[in-house]
Amino acid sequence: MSKVIIIDYGSQVTQLIARRVRELGVYSEIHPCQVKADKIKALQPDAIILSGGPASVGEEDAPKLDMGLLEIGVPVLGICYGMQLLAHNLGGELSQSETREYGPAELEFCGKSTLWNGLGKSSRVWMSHGDKVSKAPQGFDVCGKTSTLGIAAMCDEKRKIYALQFHPEVHHSLDGTAMIKNFLFEVAHLKADWNMHNFAERVIEECREKVGGGHVICALSGGVDSTVVAVLLNKAIGHKLHCIFVNNGVLRENEGEEVVNYLREHFDLNLKYVDASKLFLDKLAGVDDPEKKRKIIGHTFIDVFEQEANAIKAGGVSVKFLAQGTLYPDVIESVSHKGPSAVIKSHHNVGGLPEKMDMDLIEPLRELFKDEVRAVGAELGIPESVLWRHPFPGPGLAIRIIGKITEERLNILRKADTIVQEELRASGWYRKVWQGFAVLLPLKTVGVMGDGRTYESVIALRIVDSVDAMTADWSRIPEDVLAKMSTRIINEVRGVNRVVLDISPKPPSTIEWE
Numbered sequence: 001m002s003k004v005i006i007i008d009y010g011s012q013v014t015q016l017i018a019r020r021v022r023e024l025g026v027y028s029e030i031h032p033c034q035v036k037a038d039k040i041k042a043l044q045p046d047a048i049i050l051s052g053g054p055a056s057v058g059e060e061d062a063p064k065l066d067m068g069l070l071e072i073g074v075p076v077l078g079i080c081y082g083m084q085l086l087a088h089n090l091g092g093e094l095s096q097s098e099t100r101e102y103g104p105a106e107l108e109f110c111g112k113s114t115l116w117n118g119l120g121k122s123s124r125v126w127m128s129h130g131d132k133v134s135k136a137p138q139g140f141d142v143c144g145k146t147s148t149l150g151i152a153a154m155c156d157e158k159r160k161i162y163a164l165q166f167h168p169e170v171h172h173s174l175d176g177t178a179m180i181k182n183f184l185f186e187v188a189h190l191k192a193d194w195n196m197h198n199f200a201e202r203v204i205e206e207c208r209e210k211v212g213g214g215h216v217i218c219a220l221s222g223g224v225d226s227t228v229v230a231v232l233l234n235k236a237i238g239h240k241l242h243c244i245f246v247n248n249g250v251l252r253e254n255e256g257e258e259v260v261n262y263l264r265e266h267f268d269l270n271l272k273y274v275d276a277s278k279l280f281l282d283k284l285a286g287v288d289d290p291e292k293k294r295k296i297i298g299h300t301f302i303d304v305f306e307q308e309a310n311a312i313k314a315g316g317v318s319v320k321f322l323a324q325g326t327l328y329p330d331v332i333e334s335v336s337h338k339g340p341s342a343v344i345k346s347h348h349n350v351g352g353l354p355e356k357m358d359m360d361l362i363e364p365l366r367e368l369f370k371d372e373v374r375a376v377g378a379e380l381g382i383p384e385s386v387l388w389r390h391p392f393p394g395p396g397l398a399i400r401i402i403g404k405i406t407e408e409r410l411n412i413l414r415k416a417d418t419i420v421q422e423e424l425r426a427s428g429w430y431r432k433v434w435q436g437f438a439v440l441l442p443l444k445t446v447g448v449m450g451d452g453r454t455y456e457s458v459i460a461l462r463i464v465d466s467v468d469a470m471t472a473d474w475s476r477i478p479e480d481v482l483a484k485m486s487t488r489i490i491n492e493v494r495g496v497n498r499v500v501l502d503i504s505p506k507p508p509s510t511i512e513w514e
């Protein structure tokens, strides 16, 4: 299988490079820039891409280029910071631009480059830089310029090293994908052999080998990720896979029943529904700190899975593995340029499980983005209604009830949330947004209903667009849909007399409120 390695120097859009390459049918992986060239060489890449990054080459602590990467002997493409690194290390010169340049620019193809194959005379590209290459290294031809930038692209066709000051990976670089395509297929002569059908087959085969005769526990939430994992592993090892769905007491209205029903209806899974709601709610009683809620829920999940594993072991079989639906963005976040990122919130994470449970992890989706997971799911025949379910966090409604969790407040939020889901579906907006839900605020406000005074709770609507949940923006839902949600919630949900709309992007806000 062809493989492209992307070296991450900390750009906000490094993930997009990986996505573009994969969309073109070539497998790609991102590695942090501290990685040594030897390690990359051992991975036998067919091409290397150096990403952009926020630093200026040469300043203190700026990431350096491991020259060993150029000795691996495969084609190299440097983007923005990557270009500047190449220029600096190969004998060119850098300087600061007179004006920092962000946004669109017209790139003129002023020299030959294989990357320009099939393109016209110029192209609209997207810039984001303050430094520039002022002299190209020996052996390089300047092949692109803009009205403000003498060296916007350069290449050494002999050594197959290409460098672009703009970002071909972003949407706004109109021929960006064509340039990356030329790099992959015209320069590096790769094969487009990465697709979801091959992927599913490979994973099933690998899992079968890895698991051998043992049994596997799969924490199954009914979300897309864990459902795809369960179906893949079911194909690999059948009923040696023990899927456990936990009712943690903070699920949405009918969530448990619905999930278990559709899983049973569509798949021949060995599935157990464990009602641990009382256990969870008892532990959550009186807790209002978001992090405490998350930790309690995370730990209680562990307790439940341990109990289930022990019960299976008591039947005389070995349970060596725990399967979960970790995705690629989770993996990348922990290897990012600056090292492990600050803890914004402790995402309920089954990753804490294995040590305690003495089980190895099986994470078949750790190479994939969410849309790729959906594509695998489609390959496996998972129905659309499951594939397009909005993500629902493990800690559930507990992190959407701001403040203390009580039965009464859970009831209010469940009813409001049901209305949000119903109206999103009825209006055709469910599929268009990443996620939409209700949040119950810890405050009361005055209202007037039927000429009487009310003093009741506030519901916030949180509906967002996103590609991978790393960034998000509030969805521009039509007013009439919002109006309907608001009217229905105030009229139908006892205890609510006001509805507000959350119009914050991520960052600086997050999608969930806690």
Ligand SMILES: Nc1ncnc2c1ncn2[C@@H]1O[C@H](COP(=O)(O)OP(=O)(O)OP(=O)(O)O)[C@@H](O)[C@H]1O
Residues within 6 Å of the ligand: 218, 219, 220, 221, 222, 223, 224, 225, 226, 227, 244, 245, 246, 247, 248, 323, 324, 325, 326, 350, 389, 390, 391, 392, 393, 394
């Ligand atoms: N109620 C639950 N019962 C069992 N396992 C759960 C439950 N909730 C979460 N998990 C486990 O935690 C993992 C992470 O949850 P997460 O919500 O990120 O993924 P998901 O539910 O599979 O997919 P989605 O992101 O679409 O909701 C799940 O893949 C699953 O293994």
Ligand SMILES: O=c1[nH]c(=O)c2[nH+]cn([C@@H]3O[C@H](COP(=O)(O)O)[C@@H](O)[C@H]3O)c2[nH]1
Residues within 6 Å of the ligand: 294, 345, 346, 347, 348, 349, 391, 392, 393, 394, 395, 435, 469, 506, 509, 510, 511, 512, 513
């Ligand atoms: O399984 C999960 N366990 C968690 O603890 C958790 N916290 C947030 N989320 C989901 O992750 C995405 C990003 O959420 P935030 O912007 O709030 O961090 C959104 O899609 C959230 O719904 C979680 N999922």
Ligand SMILES: NC(=O)CC[C@H](N)C(=O)O
Residues within 6 Å of the ligand: 011, 051, 052, 053, 054, 055, 056, 057, 079, 080, 081, 082, 128, 129, 130, 131, 132
């Ligand atoms: N986006 C980038 O890679 C920027 C690189 C460099 N820091 C500059 O400002 O020119």
Ligand SMILES: [Mg+2]
Residues within 6 Å of the ligand: 221, 223, 391, 392, 393, 394
């Ligand atoms: Mg989920």
